[in-house]
Amino acid sequence: MGIIDYFLSLGSTVFVPVVLIIIGIILGQGILRAIRSGIMVGVGFIGLNLAISLISDILEPAVNEIMQRFNFNLTVIDIGSGAAAGVAFSTVVGALIIPAVFLLNLVLLVIGFTRTMNIDIFNYSHYAFTGAVVHLMTGSIVIAMGASLIQATWSLLSADYTAKKVQNTLGVDGISIPQGYAASTVPLFTILEKIYNRIPFLRNSKLDLSYLQGKIGMFGDPIIIGVMLGIILALLAGYNFTDGSNLMMGVVAIIVLFPRMVKIIVEGLLPISESAKGFFNKYFKGKEVFIGLDSALTLGLPITQIVGTMLIPITLILAVILPGNKVLPLGDLAFVAFFTCMATIIHNNNILKTIISGILNMIIVLYVASWFAPYFSSLAEGSGATEIQGQTTALWNGNIFDFIIANIGRIGYVGLIILILITIPIGFFVKKKVAQQYTNN
Template structure:
């Protein structure tokens, strides 16, 4: 036992760039990959993590002092920088308990399939990080591995059920049969969107609205480009910080570079996990012959929809404006503005493209992201530092529109950290009630929630 603990502690102390190849190699071998392929996947992930560490340090070193100066000059307390879901994914995969969490999520998916509690076979291993980060954060706060695993398990059950319930919308609105979307970052909006949609349907003007801007992308598309978006935000922050013209332009270029480079580093993560995902799909299909199941894919397959893009391009500038005036918000929206289409995709499907509804619900969703992201920014910052991310010399916190900024993730985090004896039963009861009403609604109309 001492030898095992010594080996374990060696890899923990060596950091994520050493630990990741080992963990991913073991996972790959279990799913039937050859040693060379499994190790290459792990090494690719480690390289991606190292790249994101460098970019995060560069970003916080540049924007941290500017954000601090902006706060001092304007009084707007936005001291939690949105560093993007890719950065949070890197933090998640660098956690020492990630292997346990990933296998727990996979086993729950298989068990729910076998017991016919879900019809979703989630082969998108990459996006397991959305469920795993909640367990990572719970473990970091409580130091209890069972609570950490329990939190990720709760996220898995909730995710697979929401994926089942929304499958009809994916098939009807987006025209993709036999596919569900167990991507937490997309499904999370439905927690708010379903009751809001029901409420808005009671208002005839909104329910029957024909408000549509099909050609909006033609005018807004330029500003929706990541490079341009980063530059504009950097220039605005530099201006509000009172920088001189040279420093303002330098900050604009720096922020453009960040929004271009982060997706490229994140792509290395996805590249590394693709062989694992393919092996997991073959492993699952071999053991579930004869069952009608929905293949769980990344929500990226629907975010290119015209209605989704139109809604997102309207929501993005409104989110920036809202962040400045929203009481209690500390998050400065930045990197995750580029993935707002993921946050509104299922809202658009639910409303069947009613743009007025999309905007109203979308703004409530982004407000919840700002509030929950503000509440959990200190924990997320501490976790990032614990896995070796230095975050420059500034005192700025980090946040994201992912992790526990998403409402159901935040509720699970709260249930497992703030008096779990009370919180966990309350969470189970609340989800049970939600389950009852949603299942009842789906049984009446299989094509919508």
């Protein structure tokens, strides 16, 4: 654990490049080329972190102003994903989760149950949270760890299933997105895509950025859309001209900078991807292994940022009008783009479909986060991670995989067996679908 803690303390901007350099050398890329590729990805992630800090610096104060101005009467406080991850890692399950998931991933790769090697270690916190809740419910660390590993497996399968779309959309081969929350939205968005394709109005919709720009000219440009969204948020927050104009510029900067930073990451990943192709063609008869990365990589898509910004006021309205919701969106509200990033990919950058899916997903997020509130509050109190009085949660907790696994896992060993029996056929289904995707292409 000391070694693991040391590597975690390096931060993702150091740890991920180190892992990628090692992978590049193993794949025969050459030491200097591997170092260049890994460092370039690290530089890209530093840029992404700077862009994400804009969300904290620019959008979060506006969200807080909107909250105070409209005085929403909701009793459970959303403390945000950062604090929530800290709570998850501070549990008994959190102390064991990193080596356990890493070893599981290696075993599943060897036996061919997955094609993804998940190096997004910082987001193992999602699996830790599920296990910690099951531990609270059952008192069994064995069942809790089993539940966590089941979720890790589901995330890997979800990453495999969407890998081809992710690669085509982002323009880089050999990657996938197993991130704990993004992976959990894939079944919902996939089902919705099939439903949309049965509705003529949605099936025939061509509402992507290029179509929008063709119809309304410069009003469809991401920068102009960012200006309009910034003005709307400034009006909701009651900002004066100075604060409002700064907010508007911040929103535009977020929309413009994310794609630029992702291009740097892609520049580093492309040589690794090419080396991986040659390596697996030579030694594994063409078998492909995907590098599992953080969903932040998908935020470079303008549709994700545009819809994510639109969902901020929409989520506030949903929180107020949904019967039974107890969560006051706060800590995670400015980061709603993360909650809908896979919708952009699955719906092929279609704005209309992505907005509808984003709204439906945020409804689920609010209800699931409300359901987890008592359990999360208990974990948070035990860890001393928050001093907020009353119940707390995070939109980050609104993970449908967490909800399903926790409710089945609470049964005990029978529930764990049920989860395993569910996972095996899902794995074979995904394996067949992935093989078809690559055969057809």
